[in-house]
Amino acid sequence: MVSAHNTAGDAPRPNVASVRYELLTLGDELLLGLTANGHLTFIGAQLGRHGALLQRNVTITDEADAIAAQFRESWARADVVITTGGLGPTCDDRTREVVAEVLGQKLVFDPAIERAIEERFARFGRKMTANNLKQAYVFERGEVLPNANGTAPGLWAEQDGKVLVMLPGPPNELQPMFIDQVVPRLAARGLLRQKEAYVQLRTAGVGESALETKLQPIFDRHGASLSVAFCAHQGAVDCRVSSPNGGLTESALEQVASECAQLLGDDFVCYGHDSLARVCAELLRKQEKRLSVVETATGGLLANAFTEVCGACKFFAGGVVCCTNDAKMLLLDVPECLLLQHGAVSEEAAVAMATGAAETLGADYALAVTGFAGAAATGQTGNPVGTMYIGLFSPAGVWAKKLSYPGPRSTVKVRAVNAALDWLRRELLRAEQGGVTTQRRSNVMR
Amino acid sequence: MVSAHNTAGDAPRPNVASVRYELLTLGDELLLGLTANGHLTFIGAQLGRHGALLQRNVTITDEADAIAAQFRESWARADVVITTGGLGPTCDDRTREVVAEVLGQKLVFDPAIERAIEERFARFGRKMTANNLKQAYVFERGEVLPNANGTAPGLWAEQDGKVLVMLPGPPNELQPMFIDQVVPRLAARGLLRQKEAYVQLRTAGVGESALETKLQPIFDRHGASLSVAFCAHQGAVDCRVSSPNGGLTESALEQVASECAQLLGDDFVCYGHDSLARVCAELLRKQEKRLSVVETATGGLLANAFTEVCGACKFFAGGVVCCTNDAKMLLLDVPECLLLQHGAVSEEAAVAMATGAAETLGADYALAVTGFAGAAATGQTGNPVGTMYIGLFSPAGVWAKKLSYPGPRSTVKVRAVNAALDWLRRELLRAEQGGVTTQRRSNVMR
Numbered sequence: 001m002v003s004a005h006n007t008a009g010d011a012p013r014p015n016v017a018s019v020r021y022e023l024l025t026l027g028d029e030l031l032l033g034l035t036a037n038g039h040l041t042f043i044g045a046q047l048g049r050h051g052a053l054l055q056r057n058v059t060i061t062d063e064a065d066a067i068a069a070q071f072r073e074s075w076a077r078a079d080v081v082i083t084t085g086g087l088g089p090t091c092d093d094r095t096r097e098v099v100a101e102v103l104g105q106k107l108v109f110d111p112a113i114e115r116a117i118e119e120r121f122a123r124f125g126r127k128m129t130a131n132n133l134k135q136a137y138v139f140e141r142g143e144v145l146p147n148a149n150g151t152a153p154g155l156w157a158e159q160d161g162k163v164l165v166m167l168p169g170p171p172n173e174l175q176p177m178f179i180d181q182v183v184p185r186l187a188a189r190g191l192l193r194q195k196e197a198y199v200q201l202r203t204a205g206v207g208e209s210a211l212e213t214k215l216q217p218i219f220d221r222h223g224a225s226l227s228v229a230f231c232a233h234q235g236a237v238d239c240r241v242s243s244p245n246g247g248l249t250e251s252a253l254e255q256v257a258s259e260c261a262q263l264l265g266d267d268f269v270c271y272g273h274d275s276l277a278r279v280c281a282e283l284l285r286k287q288e289k290r291l292s293v294v295e296t297a298t299g300g301l302l303a304n305a306f307t308e309v310c311g312a313c314k315f316f317a318g319g320v321v322c323c324t325n326d327a328k329m330l331l332l333d334v335p336e337c338l339l340l341q342h343g344a345v346s347e348e349a350a351v352a353m354a355t356g357a358a359e360t361l362g363a364d365y366a367l368a369v370t371g372f373a374g375a376a377a378t379g380q381t382g383n384p385v386g387t388m389y390i391g392l393f394s395p396a397g398v399w400a401k402k403l404s405y406p407g408p409r410s411t412v413k414v415r416a417v418n419a420a421l422d423w424l425r426r427e428l429l430r431a432e433q434g435g436v437t438t439q440r441r442s443n444v445m446r
Numbered sequence: 447m448v449s450a451h452n453t454a455g456d457a458p459r460p461n462v463a464s465v466r467y468e469l470l471t472l473g474d475e476l477l478l479g480l481t482a483n484g485h486l487t488f489i490g491a492q493l494g495r496h497g498a499l500l501q502r503n504v505t506i507t508d509e510a511d512a513i514a515a516q517f518r519e520s521w522a523r524a525d526v527v528i529t530t531g532g533l534g535p536t537c538d539d540r541t542r543e544v545v546a547e548v549l550g551q552k553l554v555f556d557p558a559i560e561r562a563i564e565e566r567f568a569r570f571g572r573k574m575t576a577n578n579l580k581q582a583y584v585f586e587r588g589e590v591l592p593n594a595n596g597t598a599p600g601l602w603a604e605q606d607g608k609v610l611v612m613l614p615g616p617p618n619e620l621q622p623m624f625i626d627q628v629v630p631r632l633a634a635r636g637l638l639r640q641k642e643a644y645v646q647l648r649t650a651g652v653g654e655s656a657l658e659t660k661l662q663p664i665f666d667r668h669g670a671s672l673s674v675a676f677c678a679h680q681g682a683v684d685c686r687v688s689s690p691n692g693g694l695t696e697s698a699l700e701q702v703a704s705e706c707a708q709l710l711g712d713d714f715v716c717y718g719h720d721s722l723a724r725v726c727a728e729l730l731r732k733q734e735k736r737l738s739v740v741e742t743a744t745g746g747l748l749a750n751a752f753t754e755v756c757g758a759c760k761f762f763a764g765g766v767v768c769c770t771n772d773a774k775m776l777l778l779d780v781p782e783c784l785l786l787q788h789g790a791v792s793e794e795a796a797v798a799m800a801t802g803a804a805e806t807l808g809a810d811y812a813l814a815v816t817g818f819a820g821a822a823a824t825g826q827t828g829n830p831v832g833t834m835y836i837g838l839f840s841p842a843g844v845w846a847k848k849l850s851y852p853g854p855r856s857t858v859k860v861r862a863v864n865a866a867l868d869w870l871r872r873e874l875l876r877a878e879q880g881g882v883t884t885q886r887r888s889n890v891m892r
Contacts, residue, residue, distance in 0.1 A: 029677035031500040032644075033491025034684065034719075037483050040505060045479025054477040055512075057505040059486060062675065066501075089655040092675045129659040149852040151655070170678055172853030198478075209535040209597070213575040229508065229538045231475035232616055238480065273480075293767075299753025300746030303767040307745025308855070310820060318773030320766055321739075321749035327764030327807055331777055361773055374756060406595045407618030409754070 016051040016193045017244060022078040023057040024070060026085040026095055027169060030059045038171050039084045046178060050192035062086060067098045075102070079162055080191060085169035087152040089131045095166065100139060103159060107137040110144065117151045145181045149173045156185065198242035199257040202269040204276065204422040208232045211239060218259045222248065226256065234411060235418035236269070236276065266426055276421035277305035283428035284315040292317040292363035294332060294353045297373035297388060298413050305417055317363040332356030345370050345383050350391030350400035358393040366393040367420045374409035388416040394427050462497040462639045463690060468524040469503040470516060472531040472541055473615060476505050484617050485530045492624060496638035508532060513544045521548070525608055526637060531615035533598040535577045541612065546585060549605060553583040556590065563597045591627045595619045602631065644688035645703040648715040650722065650868040654678045657685060664705050668694065672702065680857060681864035682722065712872055722867035723751035729874035730761040738763040738809035740778060740799045743819035743834060744859050751863055763809040778802030791816050791829050796837030796846035804839040812839040813866045820855035834862040840873050
């Protein structure tokens with residue numbers, strides 16, 4: 001059996017960090033780009049938050065030969081191998097059989113699983129088809145990981161001093177199984193710990209290279225023990241500091257991060273993984289203010305960013321999605337003459353929409369986004385695709401600004417949402433500090 | 447140089463399908479689950495739509511040794527290797543240097559790239575920092591792939607009878623580079639073709655195992671030449687038929703797909719890759735009807751599904767996102783007494799919300815979603831988390847139905863959106879066929 005120390009919070013970092021995890025994600029649909037590889041994101045994050053770094057993720061086709069060759073290679077190299085997919089009922093589900101053969105394990109029929117599948121079908125008023133029975137075969141020397149949300153159970157085996165975890169492909173089945181069953185088992189064997197392997201700072205409004213240049217003097221003081229990594233999102237950059245060789249203690253890493261945060265001022269968003277919307281939500285809650293939104297080109301994504309935050313009804317007064325002038329007039333009392341004179345994609349429209357959203361819904365703050373996100377939406381006003389106007393209504397006034405983004409529709413949408421969130425965040429920070437806004441006041445006010 | 451036949455639409459399938467593509471996605475942020483591996487989804491789909499199947503995707507850490515070992519292995523095995531990430535300006539960007547060393551290529555400084563980076567910074571009113579200069583080094587024997595949306599250019603090299611493509615990590619930079627520069631170059635060398643490698647059917651409302659059981663008799667008639675794969679999304683299942691050994695012609699595959707579609711009736715959504723929202727949008731356009739939506743628990747995702755469709759303003763009258771009773775009353779005239787009597791998460795509320803959305807926005811159809819998607823939202827009415835009510839207003843009447851989903855908040859949201867879209871799709875199909883709805887009429891009508 002592989003073993004790091006049994007962790008109770010005080011275990012040394014390098015032991016868990018040196019456990020070699022590999023993830024095999026199976027399925028032609030991943031390689032054909034028909035479904036996103038969310039398993040890498042989810043399992044990678046789960047391991048990272050428990051002090052381990054996934055070493056490798058390999059995605060291969062559903063062919064038996066390819067699965068066998070890759071599994072053999074990963075099993076030889078890793079301490080823990082996790083597979084996803086290929087445990088289901090249909091003809092292209094081959095992982096269980098192939099892996100059993102490589103490990104020299106016999107598959108045995110488990111009548112308890114057959115009953116569970118039958119009961120599941122009965123509960124949904126459907127009849128179990130015969131192809132479901134292959135899901136009832138399990139390793140002779142291993143354990144079953146029950147699946148509360150689907151038919152295919154997971155499998156757990158320890159062999160050759162290594163751990164094998166096999167999980168079904170659908171994310172709503174895999175994710176609770178991983179959290180409730182796999183993480184506790186790995187932790188019990190000392191292969192995971194309680195803390196993250198790094199300290200992360202989220203920033204907004206500063207580019208990746210400028211961020212590194214600004215922070216470099218702080219990093220230089222800590223030499224080779226400090227490892228730094230950057231990750232640019234759309235309009236936001238994360239910076240992670242870690243010490244893979246264990247040369248810096250956790251509190252030393254926290255000190256480095258705190259120096260960085262101080263230097264960055266308002267460009268520092270938060271430590272950890274909170275979204276911009278969650279940071280705004282916290283500020284709104286603290287200040288007991290309510291927000292509403294209205295959006296055209298971002299199509300609901302701005303509202304969704306806030307409703308992803310638990311208990312959104314406490315601070316989120318509501319949102320409106322409108323791509324027609326009629327909807328703006330009907331729902332928010334935006335004057336038709338203004339939309340006709342200046343166009344629906346204009347600073348004036350953004351100001352009027354933000355004001356309408358705040359007044360109609362009785363909110364203290366309101367964000368408006370209007371623009372051309374995609375190829376079909378060309379403006380009569382000569383605004384090119386990628387032009388977005390953001391409006392911000394606050395107790396201190398109402399403003400709009402023009403932004404311009406390159407790239408495909410989905411990129412433009414996400415960048416506009418992030419820009420709007422970041423503007424609100426800075427305005428809420430200023431209000432908290434009792435400061436005066438430095439934003440340019442729009443010349444169009446209602 | 448690798449070469450399949452030069453394709454002008456008539457090239458035989460097996461040549462392109464047998465070209466071995468491998469994708470190396472670099473970056474600790476992928477392995478730590480901090481950012482989704484969208485490159486696999488995007489590049490896999492691009493290759494698939496041009497007749498090639500990506501054979502393998504490997505994600506590894508930013509360490510130089512790991513990159514070198516993996517690149518060496520992939521280069522030995524594949525015909526075309528594509529790398530993403532690690533070309534940027536910061537200290538953890540090491541791909542260019544490591545790959546050059548493995549290939550025995552010298553890196554040379556390209557002053558044209560330096561100028562392009564400087565101009566880009568100037569355009570955004572920022573000063574170029576010195577760390578950006580490493581992005582101006584290119585292969586001695588290779589080509590530069592200009593990057594219109596970022597500082598790091600891509601690199602192209604042909605060596606050892608193989609093709610190497612190196613692209614920067616940010617999706618808004620990589621994606622247009624791949625479409626505009628990489629696909630045409632690969633096609634010119636006969637490594638891609640014009641058509642997909644498979645025929646896909648999208649279905650809704652039938653589970654994966656039931657779908658296979660239903661279609662199996664059709665598949666059985668075509669024997670070993672036919673390859674079938676299934677992919678379950680949240681509430682929808684895709685089925686792909688292909689013939690990797692070339693035993694079935696394209697028209698034979700289309701014939702198989704057509705037989706499947708006919709057998710499935712209304713459970714068949716479309717061929718190819720259209721979203722449920724796009725299919726609904728086409729039906730609305732054809733029938734010259736307009737739709738509005740109102741949502742609580744799905745938070746804007748339902749509206750966003752429609753605004754993703756080009757030219758949404760033609761059929762989408764608008765959307766409302768409200769988590770409070772106030773917002774429902776203010777924006778949609780939903781009667782307070784109804785919400786107080788039955789609760790905001792109820793069949794009655796869903797019916798009233800759909801009706802309010804249709805009437806306020808002058809739409810022919812309206813969808814409403816109300817429910818408890820996440821842990822914080824527990825109902826006073828005793829509805830457990832995952833309970834969702836969907837309301838549908840149509841020219842033929844207004845109904846609501848109760849659904850219940852397991853899993854985390856994001857899963858519940860997507861499933862509810864898909865269920866609402868599928869209900870609308872079936873209702874639009876019935877209207878098109880002039881048929882009478884078979885849905886249970888709600889006992890609560892306005």
